[in-house]
Amino acid sequence: MKAPPTTGRAERRQTPGEAPGTTAATRIERWVRPEIRALGAYPVPDATGLVKLDAMENPWFWPRELRGHLGERLAAEPLNRYPDPHADALREILRERMGVPAGSGLLLGNGSDEIIQMLALLLGGPGRTILSLEPGFVMYRMISLFAGSRYLGLDLTPERFDIDLEALLDAIERERPALVFLACPNNPTGNLFAPAAVEAVLRAAPGVVVVDEAYSPFTDRSLLPRLPEFPNLLLMRTFSKMGLAGLRLGWIAGAPEWIAELDKVRLPYNINRLTQTAAHLALEHLDLFAQQTRAIREQRGRLFQALSRRPGLRVWPSEANFLLFRAPDGPGLFTRLRDHGVLLKNLHGAHPLLRDCLRVTVGTPEENQTFMRALDLCLSGAESSLNTL
Numbered sequence: 067m068k069a070p071p072t073t074g075r076a077e078r079r080q081t082p083g084e085a086p087g088t089t090a091a092t093r094i095e096r097w098v099r100p101e102i103r104a105l106g107a108y109p110v111p112d113a114t115g116l117v118k119l120d121a122m123e124n125p126w127f128w129p130r131e132l133r134g135h136l137g138e139r140l141a142a143e144p145l146n147r148y149p150d151p152h153a154d155a156l157r158e159i160l161r162e163r164m165g166v167p168a169g170s171g172l173l174l175g176n177g178s179d180e181i182i183q184m185l186a187l188l189l190g191g192p193g194r195t196i197l198s199l200e201p202g203f204v205m206y207r208m209i210s211l212f213a214g215s216r217y218l219g220l221d222l223t224p225e226r227f228d229i230d231l232e233a234l235l236d237a238i239e240r241e242r243p244a245l246v247f248l249a250c251p252n253n254p255t256g257n258l259f260a261p262a263a264v265e266a267v268l269r270a271a272p273g274v275v276v277v278d279e280a281y282s283p284f285t286d287r288s289l290l291p292r293l294p295e296f297p298n299l300l301l302m303r304t305f306s307k308m309g310l311a312g313l314r315l316g317w318i319a320g321a322p323e324w325i326a327e328l329d330k331v332r333l334p335y336n337i338n339r340l341t342q343t344a345a346h347l348a349l350e351h352l353d354l355f356a357q358q359t360r361a362i363r364e365q366r367g368r369l370f371q372a373l374s375r376r377p378g379l380r381v382w383p384s385e386a387n388f389l390l391f392r393a394p395d396g397p398g399l400f401t402r403l404r405d406h407g408v409l410l411k412n413l414h415g416a417h418p419l420l421r422d423c424l425r426v427t428v429g430t431p432e433e434n435q436t437f438m439r440a441l442d443l444c445l446s447g448a449e450s451s452l453n454t455l
Contacts, residue, residue: 101211108208116409117436119427122253122281122388124309126358126430132351139343149339156342156349160317163349164303167293171325174337178280178304178316182209182247185300187331189244189274190215197243199229201254201417203278206247218243224419227255227382229263235270244273250289251281254413254425256384258287268296274324280304281386283359284366290319297321307387308355310348313341362387366428372438376445388427396422399444406440 094103111120128136150156157172166172175181182205190196190213198206200219210217220237223230238246246267251258268275275298277289282303293301300320305313315337318328348355366384373381373391381391390413393399400412411425426437 113409116407117433118409119429120409120411122427123311136347140340143339143343148335151335153337153342156346159349163352166319170293170319171322172319173325173328175316176336177314179205181316181318184328184331186210186213188328195241195243196245198247201420203249203253227257229259231263238270242272246271246275249278251285251385255390256386258385268299274298274300276300276302278302281307283308284363284387285385313344315341315345362428369434388425390423390425392423396424400424402444403440408437408440
């Protein structure tokens with residue numbers, strides 16, 4: 067009988083890469099994928115003490131009466147038990163209140179980010195291409211890389227940020243992407259893409275086209291009613307922009323066959339009890355959030371006009387709850403505004419088309435006034451008594 071190998075544990079520990087005392091940095095260099103090591107973690111700046119206009123949040127808190135109802139419902143939840151794994155009650159009221167077409171599949175995610183991750187896991191991976199437009203939502207690129215996919219970002223047209231349809235259709239024909247992301251309205255530019263261009267992409271794409279309508283509360287155009295017309299269309303939305311960013315809840319709808327496949331890569335119990343309960347209550351009072359949305363849209367128009375009157379600034383029209391503008395020294399202006407107590411999003415360096423660009427979230431009237439007063443001080447370097455809005 068052949069004798070077993072005599073190599074002991076001490077010898078096995080000496081194999082390359084497993085020597086005792088090897089540092090974490092050495093092991094990271096060996097085992098973490100190079101494309102992940104090259105990334106930085108998603109930056110979230112500290113907004114303590116600042117007027118926070120950097121993250122496209124709804125600026126209004128829930129009314130006291132609604133908070134009371136929420137407290138009662140949350141207190142009744144049996145937190146010792148797992149939540150409904152498919153959030154059936156929440157999905158039912160969501161279908162009704164959001165007008166999801168009959169027969170469409172519907173799946174919930176822990177924010178849109180988790181849904182993007184599910185899509186990349188389902189359709190991406192080595193040898194697969196995921197395509198989107200840039201400048202756009204950074205998580206399309208990041209999550210594609212996490213999933214080991216090849217990511218292709220096609221530039222929008224300079225200044226107008228439109229789709230270069232010929233270039234996009236050529237890329238679809240050449241690359242045969244498994245997944246295409248189109249954000250309508252687009253973040254961070256705020257514009258809608260022409261319906262004919264979106265339909266051309268749907269007809270040409272060999273795989274799935276995800277139309278991301280995260281900012282749907284702030285525009286009158288949506289593909290949701292036409293969802294059954296396109297078998298390769300998935301439509302994604304979030305609760306974050308309507309006033310529930312703290313819940314981290316997103317949803318995606320489309321052909322039930324696609325949703326069934328997507329459900330296979332969804333982690334179990336991904337929507338916790340408290341989120342399900344709070345979102346259900348919010349949908350019962352959707353009119354309240356619609357009122358807030360109308361107020362934001364009205365303030366958006368006023369803020370656009372105010373920025374347009376400032377010499378040296380270029381501001382773009384928006385169908386979202388933010389405005390993109392360019393200043394002669396965007397990074398410097400960002401820093402000066404922060405020093406004056408107002409936090410915006412500095413987009414300079416994020417993409418060549420965003421040179422010297424900043425993005426401001428539309429806040430309450432008081433927050434917008436504070437921003438404009440700070441902006442005038444930063445632009446003039448002197449006190450201003452201008453009635454800004």
